Amino acid sequence: MPAQKENLTPALPGDGGSGISSDRLQAVARGDNVPTEVHQSVFEARPVLKINAFSLWYGTKQVIHNISMPIPRNQVTALVGPSGCGKSTLLRSVNRMNDLIQNVQVTGDMQLNGDSIYDSRMDVIDLRKRMGMVFQKPNPFPMSIFENVVYALRIDGEKNRSVLEEVCEISLRGAALWDEVKDCLNDSALKLSGGQQQRLCIARAVAAEPEVLLLDEPCSALDPIATGKIEDLIQELRGRYSVLMVTHNMQQASRASDYTAFMYLGRLIEYGPTSDIFTNPVLQETESYVTGRFG
Amino acid sequence: MNSSRIQRHNIRSPYSGLMAHGEPWVWLMSGSLAVAVTMIVGLLLFITVRGSLHFWPRPLYEITLHSGETCLGEVTSRETRANNLLENETFSDRRLIHIANFELTGTHYRWINESDIATTQQPRFATVVERLEGGRFHGFPVRVLKNDVAVSIGPETAWAKYEEIAPAIRQQFRDANYLDKHKRGKLQQRLRRARLALFDTRLKYGTEENSFTEAAQDKEKRIAKEVSVLSSRLDKKLASLRKANQAWNFEFETAEGHSVILPIEEIVQAWQPNNIGLWRTLRVYGARWWEFLSDDPREANSAGGVFPAICGTVSMTLFMALLVAPFGVLAALYLREYAADGPLTATVRIAINNLAGVPSIVYGAFGIGFFCYGVGGWIDELFFSASLLADNQPTYGTGGLLWASLTLALLTLPVVIIATEEALVAVPNSMREGSYACGASKWQTIYRIVLPRALPGIMTGLILAMARAAGEVAPLMLVGVKKVALDLPIDTSFPYIHPEREFMHLAYLVYDVGFQSPNSQAAKPMVFTITLLLVTLIAALNITAIYIRSHLKRRYVPQHF
Numbered sequence: 039m040p041a042q043k044e045n046l047t048p049a050l051p052g053d054g055g056s057g058i059s060s061d062r063l064q065a066v067a068r069g070d071n072v073p074t075e076v077h078q079s080v081f082e083a084r085p086v087l088k089i090n091a092f093s094l095w096y097g098t099k100q101v102i103h104n105i106s107m108p109i110p111r112n113q114v115t116a117l118v119g120p121s122g123c124g125k126s127t128l129l130r131s132v133n134r135m136n137d138l139i140q141n142v143q144v145t146g147d148m149q150l151n152g153d154s155i156y157d158s159r160m161d162v163i164d165l166r167k168r169m170g171m172v173f174q175k176p177n178p179f180p181m182s183i184f185e186n187v188v189y190a191l192r193i194d195g196e197k198n199r200s201v202l203e204e205v206c207e208i209s210l211r212g213a214a215l216w217d218e219v220k221d222c223l224n225d226s227a228l229k230l231s232g233g234q235q236q237r238l239c240i241a242r243a244v245a246a247e248p249e250v251l252l253l254d255e256p257c258s259a260l261d262p263i264a265t266g267k268i269e270d271l272i273q274e275l276r277g278r279y280s281v282l283m284v285t286h287n288m289q290q291a292s293r294a295s296d297y298t299a300f301m302y303l304g305r306l307i308e309y310g311p312t313s314d315i316f317t318n319p320v321l322q323e324t325e326s327y328v329t330g331r332f333g
Numbered sequence: 334m335n336s337s338r339i340q341r342h343n344i345r346s347p348y349s350g351l352m353a354h355g356e357p358w359v360w361l362m363s364g365s366l367a368v369a370v371t372m373i374v375g376l377l378l379f380i381t382v383r384g385s386l387h388f389w390p391r392p393l394y395e396i397t398l399h400s401g402e403t404c405l406g407e408v409t410s411r412e413t414r415a416n417n418l419l420e421n422e423t424f425s426d427r428r429l430i431h432i433a434n435f436e437l438t439g440t441h442y443r444w445i446n447e448s449d450i451a452t453t454q455q456p457r458f459a460t461v462v463e464r465l466e467g468g469r470f471h472g473f474p475v476r477v478l479k480n481d482v483a484v485s486i487g488p489e490t491a492w493a494k495y496e497e498i499a500p501a502i503r504q505q506f507r508d509a510n511y512l513d514k515h516k517r518g519k520l521q522q523r524l525r526r527a528r529l530a531l532f533d534t535r536l537k538y539g540t541e542e543n544s545f546t547e548a549a550q551d552k553e554k555r556i557a558k559e560v561s562v563l564s565s566r567l568d569k570k571l572a573s574l575r576k577a578n579q580a581w582n583f584e585f586e587t588a589e590g591h592s593v594i595l596p597i598e599e600i601v602q603a604w605q606p607n608n609i610g611l612w613r614t615l616r617v618y619g620a621r622w623w624e625f626l627s628d629d630p631r632e633a634n635s636a637g638g639v640f641p642a643i644c645g646t647v648s649m650t651l652f653m654a655l656l657v658a659p660f661g662v663l664a665a666l667y668l669r670e671y672a673a674d675g676p677l678t679a680t681v682r683i684a685i686n687n688l689a690g691v692p693s694i695v696y697g698a699f700g701i702g703f704f705c706y707g708v709g710g711w712i713d714e715l716f717f718s719a720s721l722l723a724d725n726q727p728t729y730g731t732g733g734l735l736w737a738s739l740t741l742a743l744l745t746l747p748v749v750i751i752a753t754e755e756a757l758v759a760v761p762n763s764m765r766e767g768s769y770a771c772g773a774s775k776w777q778t779i780y781r782i783v784l785p786r787a788l789p790g791i792m793t794g795l796i797l798a799m800a801r802a803a804g805e806v807a808p809l810m811l812v813g814v815k816k817v818a819l820d821l822p823i824d825t826s827f828p829y830i831h832p833e834r835e836f837m838h839l840a841y842l843v844y845d846v847g848f849q850s851p852n853s854q855a856a857k858p859m860v861f862t863i864t865l866l867l868v869t870l871i872a873a874l875n876i877t878a879i880y881i882r883s884h885l886k887r888r889y890v891p892q893h894f
Contacts (some may be wrong), residue, residue, distance in 0.1 A: 133770060167772030177763040179888035180786045189772040226888060242771065
């Protein structure tokens with residue numbers, strides 16, 4: 039849970055006269071409000087999801103401070119930042135998974151294709167059906183591979199076998215898993231390897247044609263080869279799905295995403311196209327983070 | 334540098350090393366485990382050996398005393414005892430002989446001092462006879478009689494003749510009994526139904542004469558007449574069957590020289606232990622086990638079989654499992670998944686835990702007061718008022734299988750709730766989150782993801798509950814277990830399952846045979862066999878459940894990671 043790591047303040051650069059500016063980060067650490075650098079090109083893209091002045095508290099502790107950002111449609115957006123910066127919390131706020139935790143309060147709003155997510159009339163179950171989510175650790179359900187993939191359809195009451203089979207094949211192909219499991223669809227999903235399980239979870243997430251795909255550090259529990267496969271998969275998903283992913287791995291963010299948002303202690307520091315963030319950031323703080331000089 | 338050297342020195346210190354590594358604790362732990370295992374294995378071994386040897390045919394000894402007395406029997410046990418503890422301490426050995434022939438000797442067992450014995454021998458034709466009544470008989474075959482005419486004379490020929498004719502006679506006897514029990518039972522049931530119909534009409538239309546009661550009365554009279562005709566016909570048929578059987582008698586001579594004539598149809602089993610090889614011994618052993626497992630009890634439960642008790646134990650345990658499983662799982666689901674954590678939930682949880690510690694007899698008292706007299710009495714008044722009037726006997730308003738199962742379900746409910754709660758907690762949250770993220774509601778998540786995953790743990794609770802219920806005695810004595818109840822709770826007469834019937838139970842039988850029997854020496858080995866059977870039965874039930882659980886585990890719980 040990100041909430042518990044909150045009081046860990048990452049080490050800041052700037053000591054010993056290295057010439058790196060960390061004024062803004064120090065201001066954040068003091069609790070001051072700082073302006074957010076959002077590149078103009080972000081606003082030019084067509085958004086699928088808009089986050090408007092969103093803040094979140096766990097009890098009395100504020101974890102997300104007034105974040106506003108649009109998420110471009112059919113692009114991959116990466117959230118980066120040191121541990122405990124609230125990126126996972128922000129991701130889980132998008133499909134309201136934080137509703138399951140007690141004592142969570144939010145202000146502000148998010149809009150999915152124009153529908154207000156935090157509107158009191160929004161049915162949270164309907165909302166989650168419009169999104170897919172993949173977690174840090176692969177979490178296949180204790181059932182067959184086939185049933186795992188079509189789970190979202192099953193709970194909607196879909197019984198037509200041919201529809202289910204078609205969706206299963208399309209989703210597994212989409213998750214680059216079809217060739218490996220097409221002969222054992224009725225085997226337990228728990229028998230797959232970790233990387234296969236994670237791709238299965240992606241297949242499950244895309245089976246219901248989500249409007250947004252949320253990936254919460256999808257590779258953090260996987261070995262480099264499985265990670266490479268997932269990254270290739272994210273590349274393939276680009277253009278078909280709008281992906282919002284959290285990652286700790288700067289190389290992964292630079293390789294796999296179109297847009298990158300840098301967060302620090304619950305605030306959005308800089309947000310722009312990935313190429314700009316990694317090669318030509320507005321803020322020196324961002325540069326020192328993405329180049330690995332702190333965090 | 335310096336500090337690290339000091340640390341290393343400390344770790345290697347011989348004084349802290351032993352305690353630090355915990356070796357003495359390991360010895361203590363392994364010692365405790367060894368003691369526990371020894372006790373459990375020892376108990377099981379003791380029960381198994383004593384229980385399984387009971388049916389093994391043992392040699393018959395003819396013992397002649399210095400006084401000239403003779404007796405024929407099995408040596409049951411030997412002991413050494415002091416003759417007079419106060420004065421000079423002389424010890425003497427004595428043995429306990431199962432001498433049987435109760436009607437002649439007035440006792441089943443007799444202690445004989447070794448010093449009184451003149452000669453001991455194993456006569457070849459000494460015969461053990463298991464009779465329907467009167468306990469065992471020990472003697473020597475003399476002749477087989479048919480209609481008081483000797484058919485074959487001499488121990489060898491008579492025995493051969495007996496072995497030739499006995500199975501057919503025994504079968505005929507069983508057939509006659511079956512006919513008597515079932516045909517007559519059917520007739521009586523018919524008569525009873527007619528009587529109940531009459532009482533029903535009277536209840537409905539009043540006791541004064543009217544067209545309805547008259548019609549019912551006529552019908553009852555007609556059926557009573559028919560039944561009496563049919564039953565006299567049955568009597569005749571049975572009489573002729575039995576007459577053919579009763580023609581056969583077997584004359585024996587006891588060791589003391591008395592002549593005894595036994596009707597062959599009343600001989601359950603007979604064997605000559607000194608005259609049979611291993612193969613025949615095994616056959617007798619098997620036949621006696623089979624009788625034990627498949628027959629009704631005889632002689633106040635100290636002989637014969639325990640089939641009604643097996644049937645009662647199994648059906649009650651399964652019935653209890655069927656009742657407690659849904660009840661306990663639903664309660665645990667609400668407590669763990671829906672109820673908000675707070676002082677109330679905590680109190681309920683503590684109360685459930687405490688419920689597991691309430692003495693079982695209290696459940697029995699509650700069962701008889703609430704289920705039998707309360708709910709059962711109410712059911713009787715509503716649905717069985719005619720039979721209450723006709724027989725002056727309750728149907729559900731007394732102990733029975735249903736009430737016993739319900740009482741034990743209540744008794745084992747805490748076990749099931751606690752185990753289910755633990756199983757639910759053990760379901761990883763990531764699975765629930767995955768399901769919610771797919772747009773599943775809470776209930777869909779519970780019954781599609783959480784319950785299947787928790788099923789092996791729930792089964793564990795059910796196994797514990799079943800083991801506890803199958804071995805429970807105290808509450809059952811109050812709510813439906815009887816010393817003798819030959820009508821099985823599940824049988825071939827409509828409606829096949831009779832949850833209102835009283836039943837027999839193996840654990841109660843252990844108590845009854847062991848501590849309430851008039852013939853305690855004969856009953857003692859039966860206690861071991863019944864215990865062995867009960868333990869085996871519980872083990873079989875548990876192994877079945879464990880097999881199902883491991884099957885579920887393979888399906889629903891990851892084996893690695």
